[in-house]
Amino acid sequence: MLGTMKSRGVPVVPAVAAAAAIILFVFTAGQPAATAAIVEHTFIVSQVNMTRSCKETLVTVVNGQLPGPAIEVTEGDSLSVHVVNKSPYNITIHWHGVKQRLSCWADGVPMITQCPLRPNHNFTYRFDVAGQEGTLWWHAHVGCFRATLHGALIIRPRHGASSYPFPKPHVEIPMIIGEWWDMDLVQLERNMVDGDFRDNPTAMTINGQLGDPFNCSGIVKDGFVLDVEAGMTYLLRLINAALFTEFYLKIAGHKFTVVASDANYVNPYTTDTIAIAPGETMDVLVVANAPPGKYYMVAVALQTPKPDQQLPFFMTSGMVQYRSGHSHNNGTTGHHNVAPVVPELPDQHDTITTYYFHGNLTSLRHPRRPQVPVHADEYFFITLSDGSICRHGRQSCKRSGSNESMLVAAMNNVSFQLPATVAAPLLEAHYYHRNNTASIGGVDLYMLPNSPPRVFNFTDLSLVPSGPKEAQLEATKKRMVGRRFRHGTAVEVVFQNTALMQTGSHPMHLHGHDVFVLAQDHGIYDPAKDVAKYNLVDPPVKNTVVVPRLGWVALRFVADNPGLWYVHCHFDFHMIMGMDAVFIVDDGPTVASILPPPPDDLPNCNHGDNHASNELLYPHEGKGSVLQS
Known part of the structure; x- marks a missing residue:
């Protein structure tokens, strides 16, 4: 009722x-x-x-x-x-x-x-x-x-x-870390479609505010302020909404206890630095246990070192400010003239801290935690790389930065592209023609290969600069790429990062499903020895998985949600440039496992x-x- x-x-x-x-x-x-x-x-x-x-x-x-x-x-x-x-x-x-x-x-x-x-x-x-x-x-x-x-x-x-499976906080605060772009976002998208990702954001933000580092007029800009009381516990619900940027977050004089990520509880662990990539969420506890005063909260934009293209140094700040029992007439806390404490900042090229941070995530035993598939029914080894296609539909062209070719992003050397014209979204076409397994809405589905077309030294740094060695490997297909799964299929995917034209990490996001992150490591995945590293007891459960620089991640998921689900890198330039695919999950055997009509x-x-x-x-x-x- x-x-x-x-x-x-x-x-x-x-x-x-x-x-x-x-x-x-x-x-x-x-x-x-x-x-x-x-x-x-x-x-x-x-x-x-x-x-x-x-x-x-x-x-x-x-x-x-x-x-x-x-x-x-x-x-x-x-x-x-x-x-x-x-x-x-x-x-x-x-x-x-x-x-x-x-x-x-x-x-x-x-x-x-x-x-x-x-x-x-x-x-x-x-x-x-x-x-x-x-x-x-x-x-x-x-x-x-x-x-x-x-x-x-x-x-x-x-x-x-x-x-909550952790100490109940006194206050809960959503905190979104992002970027500010002065440039027209429409033009930014057009540039990336054309393979040009040289544009940079103007600044970084916390809850939409730029903070102290962006002092363009001689006046300190307002930033995000967290007022705290001594002894109280604060749950920060952290979200990375940036288009391009993974962040390190620190608060001077304080530590974080990580308790959840991507709406899944983790075994709590304490750290002074949070690493959070685009698409990820982190729930962290902060106890106000420092001497009363002001403490900078700083987010530093992480970037890969040379030989990758170098970007400006970006950071933004907020303030953790203790309330005191002696308020001034203007309502301030009594610390307003005290210089804030500044944290020791991580190096912008430090990519090992995020590797260990994500490696420390393990799943908390909880009634909602699903069972890890002990075995997989289907296996994929997917390389993540930049590549190129010839312009104007040509079959051959000069590459390695030539104007005859265009930069794209790819999975197993296939870059995602929708057909030029369709009359309906793919899901609708699939719904009304579910018996056609080879196409969607009359458009052939290019099957995502189980492995890359060529095996090479995936982490060879000499592949980053333009040159003949890299040009031999960058040829890429542009297709509507995806894979179809029978309902209930346990799928294992190993994402292998490469050094082909760049070495950055990739936050890979799967819609409609959570995944079990079984293992990660640097170097090239070797199934003969690396399966022994799999955590089948308490792997973290995520929807966005960071594939480390010059390394790999192994994950499993159960394809049990009927529909068409997008899988893509959550860096916008890579998503727009084609590091995407569609996973099609068939209907199940019961009424409760059949996709309803639109x-x-x-x-x-x-x-x-x-x-x-x-x-x-x-x-x-x-x-x-x-x-x-």
Whole structure:
């Protein structure tokens, strides 16, 4: 039966008071005290002027906010988010890390699960958050708009904070680390489609604020401030929303206790440095146990050393500020004239700290932790690399930086490309033609190879600079690449990083599933000896896995959620340049394992003139834009 209608504490923009969350409490039969809620939000996507780095920039945001509104739900709730697109661009919203059980239609990937939401149109995303708890997030999945269209999605335990498997914190704070771009994000996307990723962000942010390092006018800029009381414990829900950047985070004089990652609990461990890659979330406890005062919170952008292309040094800061019992008339804490304590900063080229940080993650024994597949049914060895294709459809061309070829990113030397025109998203075509295993909507599916076409010294640093050695290996196919799995298949994937044209790490994200991270190491994966390193007892459960620089990661997952699921690098330049694929999971044997039909209000791809819009959605060689209708 229906209970009383209530509203939950959600930021409301005065001009859009309808954006308030509405909760309908639905009492389940036989459990009069237990509730599952339908939580509603309205997201109004529009453009506003914001001033950062002494420059006014027109940015696309939700409800006038940066970051966008945080969504808070309880495990088992249903979520309805009404997206109203008042921007001039095509938009989709992806619910990063939400498993979308039997709701693949709401996954928010343009032309994979839905047609984009065109300007002056609206669409409601509906899905459940059963079986998950912790910190996830939402973000745009079109072009580069993730930089400004993002926010936290927090799933609380059904039995409240007292059921956390760690000391109950006094305060919980979402904290999003990101980038600020002065340049037009539409142009940024066009450049990357054309193989050009020389553009750099202007600054780094914490909860949308630049902080002290970006002092362009002689006036110290406001940054994120965390007011704390001595002896209290704070749960920081960390999210990396950046397009390009993995970060190290430190707070002077304090340590972190990591308790969860990607909405999965981990065995707590203490560290003074957090490593967090784009797409990842980390839940960390901080105890205010330092002498009263001010302490800098610093995020340093990590980058690979030479011979990779070098970027400017980027960092941003916030402040941890202790409250005291002696307040001044202006409400300050009594420490406002005390110089803040500065942490010892990690080196921007230190890639070993993130390797060990992620290697320390192990899964906490918990009722929600799934069983690790002891054996796999299918195996993949996938190299991650840059490559090139010949321009204008030519079969041969000069490479190694020549204007005759274009830079792409690839998995096993295949770079993802949607067909030039399609009349419907791939998921819809798949749903109505599920018996056709070789194509989707009449377009042949290029099968993701189980291994790369050539075996070479994958970690040879001499492959980074342009030259004849690298040119022999960079030829890449451009295809609609994917793989189909029978429902319930246990899949093992080894992602092998390479030094082909660059040596950076890759945060690989799989939609619709969590994965077990069995092992990682530097060098080249050797199945004869490296299987012995697998952790089959308590491997971390993740949705975004960092493949280390010049190394590999082995993972397993069970393909048990029917639909089409995007797998891609969460660095935007690599995703846009083709380090992507689609994993197709077939229906299962029961009603509860069959993908339901699409919602009646799913956006269509037509502009009213019976022409598919995909030519504009996924441009080739820099023509057109995914963004503009």
